[in-house]
Amino acid sequence: xxxxNTDAVVTFAGVGKxxxxxxxxxxxxxxxxxxxxxxxxxxxxxxxxxxxxxxxxLRPADTGTVxxxxxxxREAIVAGRVGAMLQSGGLMDEVTVGELVRLTCDLHPRAYxxxxxxxxxxxxxxxxxxxxxxxxxxxxxxxxxxxxxGDSDLIVLDEPTTGMDVSARQAFWATMREQADQGRxxxxxxxxxxxxxxxxxRVLVLHRGRLLADGTAAEIKAKAGARRVSFDLEGxxxxxxxxxxxxxTTIDVSGQTVRLQSTDADATVHALYGLGVYPRNLxxxxxGLEQAFVAITAAEDAASAPSTQTAQEAMxx
Amino acid sequence: xxxxxKLELVRALRNRxxxxxxxxxxxxxxxxxxxxxxxxxxxxxxxxxxxxFMMVSMASFGALTAVLMGNSERIAKERxxxxxxxxxxxxxxxxxxxxxxxxxxxxxxxxxxxIVFVVAAAFKDVRFDAWQWLALTxxxxxxxxxxxxxxxxxxxxxxxxxxxxxxxxxxFGLSILGGLWMPTTAFPHWLQEIxxxxxxxxxxxxxxxxxxxxxxxxGDVSLIVAYxxxxxxGAAWLYRKDTLKA
Numbered sequence: 001x002x003x004x005n006t007d008a009v010v011t012f013a014g015v016g017k018x019x020x021x022x023x024x025x026x027x028x029x030x031x032x033x034x035x036x037x038x039x040x041x042x043x044x045x046x047x048x049x050x051x052x053x054x055x056x057x058l059r060p061a062d063t064g065t066v067x068x069x070x071x072x073x074r075e076a077i078v079a080g081r082v083g084a085m086l087q088s089g090g091l092m093d094e095v096t097v098g099e100l101v102r103l104t105c106d107l108h109p110r111a112y113x114x115x116x117x118x119x120x121x122x123x124x125x126x127x128x129x130x131x132x133x134x135x136x137x138x139x140x141x142x143x144x145x146x147x148x149x150g151d152s153d154l155i156v157l158d159e160p161t162t163g164m165d166v167s168a169r170q171a172f173w174a175t176m177r178e179q180a181d182q183g184r185x186x187x188x189x190x191x192x193x194x195x196x197x198x199x200x201x202r203v204l205v206l207h208r209g210r211l212l213a214d215g216t217a218a219e220i221k222a223k224a225g226a227r228r229v230s231f232d233l234e235g236x237x238x239x240x241x242x243x244x245x246x247x248x249t250t251i252d253v254s255g256q257t258v259r260l261q262s263t264d265a266d267a268t269v270h271a272l273y274g275l276g277v278y279p280r281n282l283x284x285x286x287x288g289l290e291q292a293f294v295a296i297t298a299a300e301d302a303a304s305a306p307s308t309q310t311a312q313e314a315m316x317x
Numbered sequence: 318x319x320x321x322x323k324l325e326l327v328r329a330l331r332n333r334x335x336x337x338x339x340x341x342x343x344x345x346x347x348x349x350x351x352x353x354x355x356x357x358x359x360x361x362x363x364x365x366x367x368x369x370f371m372m373v374s375m376a377s378f379g380a381l382t383a384v385l386m387g388n389s390e391r392i393a394k395e396r397x398x399x400x401x402x403x404x405x406x407x408x409x410x411x412x413x414x415x416x417x418x419x420x421x422x423x424x425x426x427x428x429x430x431x432i433v434f435v436v437a438a439a440f441k442d443v444r445f446d447a448w449q450w451l452a453l454t455x456x457x458x459x460x461x462x463x464x465x466x467x468x469x470x471x472x473x474x475x476x477x478x479x480x481x482x483x484x485x486x487x488x489f490g491l492s493i494l495g496g497l498w499m500p501t502t503a504f505p506h507w508l509q510e511i512x513x514x515x516x517x518x519x520x521x522x523x524x525x526x527x528x529x530x531x532x533x534x535x536g537d538v539s540l541i542v543a544y545x546x547x548x549x550x551g552a553a554w555l556y557r558k559d560t561l562k563a
Binding site for chain 2: 097
């Protein structure tokens, strides 16, 4: 263990959490630092929500320790240092939006004025509306208001833009960037990879409870190591020959178009010409974060196929 | 925590159905049951007129409704929809949620007791000394805490779908078998033997002793305190279990 850094906002040291026989979080160690905007990525069941639950003290870790600002998660929350917006977090119904936000402000040791919180979240107009009469996007904004009711140093967001349309989503991230610019640490889990690509200055990729990659979006893309190659061929395509090209990771032939990913695009294209075909509209491009993410997790799945099976068996029980 | 109590109260007072069942309904039943009887009819073996007997029964029933219903269903639903989780992300102490619920239920249960008294005095000429009225209010109000704890326990035990039937069975079972609706002397002997061990039986007995000019009997007080400890202990245990898996 590389020693607990006291400057770290969040420290996970060898953290594990098991549900029955499924390891939701497996020996997870990481540190988050002040001012970082961190995206937490992973397919469903990767352990994102469990990791956030452990970080927020909603569940106890089976092994290892979780520290937030050098204290336990609960202590950090009581001190008003953490604001959080959870997918699974519900709202009190039969009260108005304004009453609910006021309650959250009353409970925050370093609260902002209620009016400011409402206007920053863009819900001043619906302050008199009953909570149980809101649309999904409005509900998310109320949750956001509750997460930013006070001057917290760490903001944790679980799938924050689910249910928002494109413009609401953009407005949301603009507000979130302001928060980060004020020196706050922002940690968000998302399945919109373009959000992670555009907003995060650090990306964590979780897969089956383990940290698979940790770096900037550019580093993650480089780590995937693959590039996309696509071209058209005239006449019948010899799929067998295409599949025998070197350094392929995936290949898809549809109609006259061939799309493939290669860990060495130069060598693959060289071999393609060696087949004596004449590819047209040839394009070679780097992977987007999304494809990089798929490549990284797929490579991991292939490397540990037997344990996938046990996990599935465990789920089936 | 005061702000949560305030908001819970606002919400309870806005809920017309809840107010009807806790505040109006017991008085309506009181008038239905006591309405037929003449003012000198005595209830078997109690020495009380039917009106006085039913007044304590329905005041106890109203308080029971307010605290049991207020807690159990809300807690189960809010555990399910994630509000309980959301509150755990605030500085509110862990037990603050349950205390706020119970405190607001207790505020609502007070008028449901007083309304029955006023109706009984106004329409059925029920008369007691001032100390008796005060003692009745205090005893029935304090005794309702036992059922507030039961409501919390049910709220943490049952899921959102199951909570209503479980609450209803508990509520009507305790009310009827405990003798809040009719004197248990109308029951067969074996059922009377069971009924006298129920918390609602002891609860109504507190008020009846005061009506006869006595202090509540030690046996009834002990029984209701024992039930309170049992329900509160169970609620605390269920709460802790829920916190670990939520």
